[in-house]
Amino acid sequence: MKNRHSIDGFIPRQPGDQLGGLQNAETRTVLKDMPENKVLHNDGGETVRMLGEEQSGRGLGRSDIDESLRDIDENAQPAKKLSRKQRRQMANQLKRPRSLTNRIIRWSISILLIIILAAGGYSAYRFIVVGNNIFQGNIFDVFSSEPLKQDSNGRSNFLILGTSEDDPGHQGADLTDSILVLSVDQKNKNSYMFSVPRDMEVKYDRPCVPGYSGKINAFFSCVNIEETKEAEQDRLAKTQKLIGDIFGIDIQYGIHVNYTVMRDVVNAIGGNITVTIESRDPNGQMDSNFDWKCGGNYYERFKNCPPNGHFIDYPNGLITLDAEHALYLAQARGDISPTYGFEKSNFDREKNQQKILVAIRDKAMSSGTLTNLGAISRLIDALGDNLRTNIKTNEIRTLIQVAGEIKSDDIHDISLIDGDNPVMNGTGNPSAGKYEYDDIRALIKKNLSSNPIISEAAPVVVLNGSGQSGFGQTKADELAGLGYNVVLVSNAPDGNYGKVEIYQIGGGNTGTADKLSAMYGGVVIKKSTPPTTVNGDVRFVIIFGVVTE
Structure with missing residues (x-):
């Protein structure tokens, strides 16, 4: 039997030891030969109890616990360890058969x-x-x-x-x-x-x-x-x-x-795309330069390329192109008679090429x-x-x-x-x-x-209301240098003007309006009619009045 180690300096009890017993080999030998006496003494007390007798008003004692554990040890059967093969068989039995x-x-x-x-x-x-x-x-x-x-x-x-x-x-x-x-x-x-x-x-x-x-x-x-x-x-x-x-x-x-x-x-990407023919000719676009694709003679061409025997022949509106027709429409420019719809030659061809590229992009990006x-x-x-x-x-x-x-x-x-x-x-x-x-x-x-000043290119009229010669042109040059589209420089009608007055004609051009307002210290853009008549395409009238150093 293996020696059992003590815990925190205490010697563990041996099986069969009684509470209060001497824990040494000699004592155990003597006690073994003594007659069994089940009377429980209490150090001079008058009450004498038999071992195992039910004791009312008393908690469970250590001897009771030992007795119960001894019975368990004697009756318990050790579990038999399963082999690996047996464990596999049990696992397979638990699985639901497929x-x-x-x-x-x-x-x-x-x-x-x-x-x-x-x-x-x-x-x-x-x-x-x-x-x-x-x-x-x-x-x-x-x-x-x-x-x-x-x-x-x-x-x-x-x-x-x-x-x-x-x-x-x-x-x-x-x-x-x-x-x-x-x-x-x-x-x-x-x-x-x-x-x-x-x-x-x-x-x-x-x-x-x-x-x-x-x-x-x-x-x-x-x-x-x-x-x-x-x-x-x-x-x-x-x-x-x-x-x-x-x-x-x-x-x-x-x-x-x-x-x-x-x-x-x-x-x-699927063998076909859709484009829109937008010709100046009401008949659409036709280029006979590629009619050889239809056949070698008049009969074959009408049979293979109905209704008129031309490989590139489309009405205005939405059309569907297979790969071969997309290739040759991209090359068509009406350089051989008979033809129509290609009056601008290369420019018309380039426009069709752009449409085909966009159609390819749309098809390639489509779902699927x-x-x-x-x-x-x-x-x-x-x-x-x-x-x-x-x-x-x-x-x-x-x-x-x-x-x-x-x-x-x-x-x-x-x-x-x-x-x-x-x-x-x-x-x-x-x-x-x-x-x-x-x-x-x-x-x-x-x-x-x-830059909205550039992209909107809103026409601007500059008026000199200061009474100082050349002042309006100086201000106009400053604006033009920043990219503003100054279309006219002139004198303002007689009147009393503030330092800068800006009138906007019509809607839109919000980027230009914001830039002008910020440029002149947050001046409010007026929506009322300016004090002078201007051309219909003008969008801003700027009047420079009082001159300050």
Whole structure:
């Protein structure tokens, strides 16, 4: 028997020991041979009790406890330890048996999960392979999300260049016949875009095939003729700078695509898109340049391209385009007779290209498209074969998020040829003359500026009510220097005027009104009629009265 250790200096009792007994071996031996006497003595008291007799008015004693425990020890049977096999058998018996249906469901779910994981893994693999060809930086940076670069107005600007280098038989396949600038405001969730006429005459900063000046569409391939990734990035960067300088805009990103990307992307996102034809011709738009797609003879063309035998032939209004028709509508400009609806040639083509890009964006962002693994895989392949850019991998998630947050109604077109005072003429050159870009820059600045003074461009009339010669012109120059659209400087009618009085005509232009009020110490903008008659487009009349030093 093992020795039992004492606790806190006390020696534990041995089995059978009595309260008050001597705890040593000799005493135990003597007591063992003594006759059993169950009479309980009480040190001289008269009351004598037998051991085990019920004692009224007394609590449970130590001897009672020992006796009870001894009985338990003698009667208790030790529990038999179960083997591991027995425990498993008992656990299986307790489990509810699965039916054949439950097992089939479980197997089906497992197989489905394996298929999904395999498909997702393949898409991830394809993205890694293709992404290295498209984007800049480590492809695994796609799991991070960095904000897009911005200009001083908080906008991210993209230059999109389209070539026909994927068409071996196309003359001038390396020319950027499609040039589009897209400007995105991440904070206010809007975007503006405008097309650059391919025939616009510009000065190159280097010798090119046309010389030191020529059409803007020749510059991209003039930068270098190498076919490395570094050479492509150099072409993008230098073309971004040239076009950015001309239009007065800081372009942070460049994208180079070929025409095939339009067809492949449309196929990847479902095979069709919807656009609206808005032609000046009541019949819509028709270009016979692509009728060879309908067949080799008159009969085949009418059979394959009803009702008139033309591959590109659409009425005004909403139409549905499959991938092939989207590709060729993006190229149509009515350069071969018979044709109609393309009176402005490249300008009409550029407008259709913008509509197709917006339609692709809407379809790609629609519910279901970007959650379809097959569509994602096809989209990745389409971009990988036909697109190059200097967008970094850690900016992709931000770009997709921004694109999804901008509503179609907040995507605007800046026209360079429409309106009462178009800044470009029918030849694709500035209305002010070749290489004269000031009006173009002012138009772009007005649309993209975050400063309401610039973006609202509210016409302002400045009147001198001080009686001091030249004072009105001095104040007008100050306002113009801050970007205000001062259209007239004159003398105010005779009268007593305060230091500054500002009248607002009509509603809107709240940004300009707030700026003017703050500029002149919180002066209250008057809504009453000003003391002089002005042209109908004027929105503010400012009268400078008392001169103070």
